[in-house]
Amino acid sequence: MFVRLVYESFRRQTRRKMLVAVAVTLGAAASTAMIAIATGIGDKISHEFRNYGANLVVIPDEDTLDVQIGSVNLKPSANGAYLEESALPKIKGIFWSNNITAFAPELPVNATLAGRDVTLLGTYFSKSLTFGKETFTTGAPATFPWWKVEGAWPSDDSTDVLVGERLASRIGAHPGSQIQISGVPHRVSGILSTGAGEDGQIVAPLSLAQSLTGRPGLLRSIYVSALLKPEDAFARRDPDTLSPADRDRWYCSPYPQSIAFQLQEAIPHSHAEQIRRVAQNEGNILSRIEGLMLLITIAALLTSGLAVSAAMATAMFERRTEVGLMKALGAGYFTLSMIFLTESVLLAVAGGLAGFAIGAVLAQQLGRTIFGSQIAVAPVLLPVVLAIAIGVTFGGSAVAIRRAVKYDPVLALRGEA
Amino acid sequence: MRRGSKAGMYFRMLYRAAMLRKGQAASALTAIVVAAAAATAMLNLYLDVQTKLQREFRNFGANIILQTKAGEHFTSEDLQTVRDIVGNRGPVVPFAYTVARAANDQPIVVAGTDFTLVRKLDPWWSVSAWPKGDGEALVGVRAARALGASPFILSLHGRDIHFQLAGTVQTGAGEDSRIYVSLEDLHSWAGIEPSVIEVAASGSSADVASLLHQLQQSLPAVDVHAVRQVTEGEANVLGKTRSTLLSSAAFIVCTAALCVLATLVGWVFDRRRDFAIMKALGASDRLIAVFVAGEAVVLACVGANVGFVAGVGIASLIGRVNFNAPVSARLDILPVVLVGCLVVTLLSTLLPLRLLRRIEPAMILRGE
Numbered sequence: 183m184f185v186r187l188v189y190e191s192f193r194r195q196t197r198r199k200m201l202v203a204v205a206v207t208l209g210a211a212a213s214t215a216m217i218a219i220a221t222g223i224g225d226k227i228s229h230e231f232r233n234y235g236a237n238l239v240v241i242p243d244e245d246t247l248d249v250q251i252g253s254v255n256l257k258p259s260a261n262g263a264y265l266e267e268s269a270l271p272k273i274k275g276i277f278w279s280n281n282i283t284a285f286a287p288e289l290p291v292n293a294t295l296a297g298r299d300v301t302l303l304g305t306y307f308s309k310s311l312t313f314g315k316e317t318f319t320t321g322a323p324a325t326f327p328w329w330k331v332e333g334a335w336p337s338d339d340s341t342d343v344l345v346g347e348r349l350a351s352r353i354g355a356h357p358g359s360q361i362q363i364s365g366v367p368h369r370v371s372g373i374l375s376t377g378a379g380e381d382g383q384i385v386a387p388l389s390l391a392q393s394l395t396g397r398p399g400l401l402r403s404i405y406v407s408a409l410l411k412p413e414d415a416f417a418r419r420d421p422d423t424l425s426p427a428d429r430d431r432w433y434c435s436p437y438p439q440s441i442a443f444q445l446q447e448a449i450p451h452s453h454a455e456q457i458r459r460v461a462q463n464e465g466n467i468l469s470r471i472e473g474l475m476l477l478i479t480i481a482a483l484l485t486s487g488l489a490v491s492a493a494m495a496t497a498m499f500e501r502r503t504e505v506g507l508m509k510a511l512g513a514g515y516f517t518l519s520m521i522f523l524t525e526s527v528l529l530a531v532a533g534g535l536a537g538f539a540i541g542a543v544l545a546q547q548l549g550r551t552i553f554g555s556q557i558a559v560a561p562v563l564l565p566v567v568l569a570i571a572i573g574v575t576f577g578g579s580a581v582a583i584r585r586a587v588k589y590d591p592v593l594a595l596r597g598e599a
Numbered sequence: 600m601r602r603g604s605k606a607g608m609y610f611r612m613l614y615r616a617a618m619l620r621k622g623q624a625a626s627a628l629t630a631i632v633v634a635a636a637a638a639t640a641m642l643n644l645y646l647d648v649q650t651k652l653q654r655e656f657r658n659f660g661a662n663i664i665l666q667t668k669a670g671e672h673f674t675s676e677d678l679q680t681v682r683d684i685v686g687n688r689g690p691v692v693p694f695a696y697t698v699a700r701a702a703n704d705q706p707i708v709v710a711g712t713d714f715t716l717v718r719k720l721d722p723w724w725s726v727s728a729w730p731k732g733d734g735e736a737l738v739g740v741r742a743a744r745a746l747g748a749s750p751f752i753l754s755l756h757g758r759d760i761h762f763q764l765a766g767t768v769q770t771g772a773g774e775d776s777r778i779y780v781s782l783e784d785l786h787s788w789a790g791i792e793p794s795v796i797e798v799a800a801s802g803s804s805a806d807v808a809s810l811l812h813q814l815q816q817s818l819p820a821v822d823v824h825a826v827r828q829v830t831e832g833e834a835n836v837l838g839k840t841r842s843t844l845l846s847s848a849a850f851i852v853c854t855a856a857l858c859v860l861a862t863l864v865g866w867v868f869d870r871r872r873d874f875a876i877m878k879a880l881g882a883s884d885r886l887i888a889v890f891v892a893g894e895a896v897v898l899a900c901v902g903a904n905v906g907f908v909a910g911v912g913i914a915s916l917i918g919r920v921n922f923n924a925p926v927s928a929r930l931d932i933l934p935v936v937l938v939g940c941l942v943v944t945l946l947s948t949l950l951p952l953r954l955l956r957r958i959e960p961a962m963i964l965r966g967e
Contacts, residue, residue, distance in 0.1 A: 197868070198865065198868075201861045201864060201865050202861070202865075204857065204861055205857070205858045205861040205862075208853075208854045208857050208858060209854060209858065211850075211854070212850045212851055212853075212854040215847075215850050216847060216850065216851070219843060219846075219847060223843060226839070227836060227839065227840065230832075230835050230836045230839055231832065231836060233831060233832040233835045233836070234659075234828060234829075234832040235828055235832075238771075239771055239772070247705065247706075247707060247708075247741055247742060247745055247776040248708075248773060248776040249698060249706045249707065249708055249776070250708070250773060250776075251696040251698070251708055252666065252696075252795070326828070327831075328827040328828050328831045328832070330827075348822070375827075376827060376828075377824050377825055377826050377827030377828065377830075378826065378827075378828065381824075455769075455771045456771050457770070457771040457772050458723040458724070458725060458769070458770045458771050458772075459659065459660060459721070459723050459770060459771075459772060460659075461771070462723040463655075463656075463658050463659045463723055466655060466658065467652065467655050467656065467836065470651075470652065470655055470921060470922065471652075471840055473920070473921040474644075474648065474844075474917065474921050474922075475843070475847070477917045477920060477921060478641070478644070478844070478847055478851075478917070481637070481640060481851075481913055481917070482637075482847070482850070482851045482854075485633055485634075485636070485637040485851055485854070485855050486851075486854050486855070486858070488629060488630075488633040489630055489633050489634065489854065489855050489858030489859070489862075490858060491626075491629075492626040492627070492629045492630035492633070492858065492862050493630065493858050493861040493862045493865065495622070495623075495626040496623055496626050496627065496861075496862045496865040496866050496869070497865050499620075499622055499623050499626075499869065500865060500868070500869040544850065548843070548846050551842075552839055552842045552843055552846070553839060582622075585622065
């Protein structure tokens, strides 16, 4: 009898049920999309921040001072400590290797060009490295996305070079021309523009820089671009003073400090640290944006909750005559409440499921159009959204149901309630 | 019948209709208030977040760098020109560089600057203590290890000078290998003048580009360039955040508006008996439509205004919690929200009314 009552209610009042179901579906869709966006935005924006380039740097442990003003490196290239090029693939072997989006080694050496001292910077452009079974390609264009080249990037095994735009306009170099670097002719494959010191330098494949100094297999520093979690008080603690459990948690969080620590472990005799200009500001803005989306999501949940409640309450008011009739036929408070609550739960589940599907599609579409990659909707979100939908429809109908069951059947049936 | 009493009757009907069905009128109004509040808050945030985030992005430091040709330096008039052009759009910080030798003959870069301005320009510097007086230096962490104990001696062209170590600076970049002293100290010691001016200009990328152009025009002998790392990264992140916010706003506002629609459609259908009675008493379809539209307009106006106030409150709360600065209320949103509310309420009341019009009053009153 109970099942039949509920079934008939859905069959005979399809229009009313549809209106409520549409409201619930929309609410659930907006909630799903917003929760998915709020949880996914940190990751997406973090990727966008990689446009700021490297946020970690690895230098030799043995301290040497850079003596560089603007684009001029005044340090004789003979002395100082170096890192081993052969250790580079190990960067992809660290715990957070998936968070490392790109890296580039650098070796500045002094060279002479047209009778003047210039700095020649050796680096990778599009170098394939193998770690274990994994092969990956990295280099300066991926690490410093704002570097622009007029012409072509040199290949890593060639002796072609890039000339910074300021230097190029001084010596009149252009893509395809030949220049004499320390007496040896090299082809200029392109003109580099970075808006920074490299504009006054020559940028060349790492192997060329190494052969100029006679130091094969060595490099000065590694710039690493990694997806980081904003630094907090826990991140700043010294890992050596942490308890084993805390230390594991520290090690397994992508904080700037812990990834630097892991890089230091991977590269022998090295010291890794965050480039504060990028890492700190990135962390700050990331937490701001995440916080903003979180607050907006809460506001969105409240909005859809209230809006669905209002729709639900109106739908309930419509049914006073029905309630009056049932009461006149002897239905008690409990039976009536059960019928209406069952109906709302059914509506909530149906609307919640449909809304979840729509919301997931919306979130993915948004991810694809704005960020060019999908925003994953975690399956664990489904029970959450369903629970919210049930809670909201319950809340919306509860007040109306309470009032409905209190109606005097006579007044309700006469339409005077 | 006098005109006044006709209008009086109209308002009496509106008033009684609301009073007799308090619950329904209240839930319809709730839906509209919620939708208006959501729309106001989202629009307000969307318009304000750009400014808020741009302020955060200025913490990335200089986005314009002016550099003299080798061997030349900025005169104090040049510096004043730059300051006049930039105005209050951000800090203008001069830097002077030279290479001195430490006691162990180690070459080391010494930079002269204005510490109060650098603090504003580069807030990411991790500094143990800022120099307060003359003869005090801020030393990069790597330079500090090379220098040893304080006070230390630096020599340039045979002239020695003692500096007190006030504190260390750590940035993870070139600053770590340098020594920072005040411009005055550097000038009196070695006669070095600023050769680099860094500017952290606020505003959109177009603002920064026009400022760059202005600076290039007024100082033609100087190399003025944008720090592409900062300008391009900022445009990217800002643009994507705004797009996300706009889409989210669209989701939320659409949901709330459609829920208003569902609520009002249900309400109008529920009152078909009332309309049938009005029709049976001789009201024309037009009169009923005007009556319902009147209700809708009242609901929309009240809802939009209450919602606007609530929305501004929500936006400024979010601003305060997240950015530590309230989001300024923008009155120009009010008309937009008001028109939106009117459109939604009129649509969602007059459309179901058209459907009801076809039905004979007798059928509705019989409950069919």
